[in-house]
Amino acid sequence: MSLPHAILTALLEKPSSGLELTRRFDRSIGYFWSATHQQIYRELGRLESGGHIRALPAEQPSRGQRKTYEVLPTGRAELARWTATAQDPKPQRDVLLLRLRAAAVVGTAGLEADLRRHLDLHRRQLAEYEEIERRDFPPERAGAQDRLRHLVLRAGIDLETFWTGWLAEALKEFPEVPGESGAPEGLAEERRSGPSPERSLGAETDVGADEAGKSAGSPG
Numbered sequence: 734m735s736l737p738h739a740i741l742t743a744l745l746e747k748p749s750s751g752l753e754l755t756r757r758f759d760r761s762i763g764y765f766w767s768a769t770h771q772q773i774y775r776e777l778g779r780l781e782s783g784g785h786i787r788a789l790p791a792e793q794p795s796r797g798q799r800k801t802y803e804v805l806p807t808g809r810a811e812l813a814r815w816t817a818t819a820q821d822p823k824p825q826r827d828v829l830l831l832r833l834r835a836a837a838v839v840g841t842a843g844l845e846a847d848l849r850r851h852l853d854l855h856r857r858q859l860a861e862y863e864e865i866e867r868r869d870f871p872p873e874r875a876g877a878q879d880r881l882r883h884l885v886l887r888a889g890i891d892l893e894t895f896w897t898g899w900l901a902e903a904l905k906e907f908p909e910v911p912g913e914s915g916a917p918e919g920l921a922e923e924r925r926s927g928p929s930p931e932r933s934l935g936a937e938t939d940v941g942a943d944e945a946g947k948s949a950g951s952p953g
Contacts, residue, residue: 737776737785739766741804741812744786750799751777764862764889777802785811840912848907852900859893862886 739762743754754777755770768776780786785808788800804812829851836844870883 735766736768736772737780738812738815739768740773740776740780741785741808744802744804745809745812748789748801748803750801752799754802765885780808784808836910841908841910842912845904845907848900848904852897852904855893855896855900859890859897862890862893866890 739758740754743749743757743762747757749757751774755773758768758773777786781788781802784805786802786804789803829848832844866883866886870879870886874883
């Protein structure tokens with residue numbers, strides 16, 4: 734449930750309309766906590782009904798005028814509570830790494846080209862982060878708040894630096910694994926001849942059950 738806290742953070746930095754908030758997400762917070770425009774608008778409604786934010790009174794009310802939201806004391810208190818609450822790191826889950834592991838047994842066809850595509854994407858993202866750093870964090874901006882925001886950006890820069898370096902190195906030593914020979918010997922043979930009844934899913938023979946019993950009772 735971190736999206737409401739991301740919205741509270743953004744509104745405490747600057748009261749905004751829903752449209753302004755979605756644009757700010759696209760340019761900053763969305764780099765590390767993405768959300769669709771629909772999700773942001775839906776969460777704004779929940780935060781308002783929950784008493785965490787309010788729409789500022791319009792100076793000159795008119796039909797179709799955008800609401801500008803600000804954070805109420807209860808919203809600030811909730812954000813402070815959430816910020817101070819300990820949380821464990823999230824387990825690493827990366828599809829590309831899983832695909833590389835799978836390629837060791839089914840072959841690497843098509844994977845090298847996608848590694849090159851990923852490298853290009855990470856290089857572009859790194860260049861974008863470095864441009865933001867040059868533009869928004871010059872040496873003279875050294876206040877405590879700016880240093881914290883810069884730390885977030887540095888995390889993005891360091892991650893993209895890691896991925897560009899790792900992908901470039903992976904491509905240098907990328908091994909070709911043919912599809913058939915990349916599979917374990919027994920599996921490759923099974924593909925050619927079809928699975929034996931003993932190895933079919935759901936099939937169990939008396940011999941197989943007897944052998945399983947022997948294995949379970951043996952020390953080695």
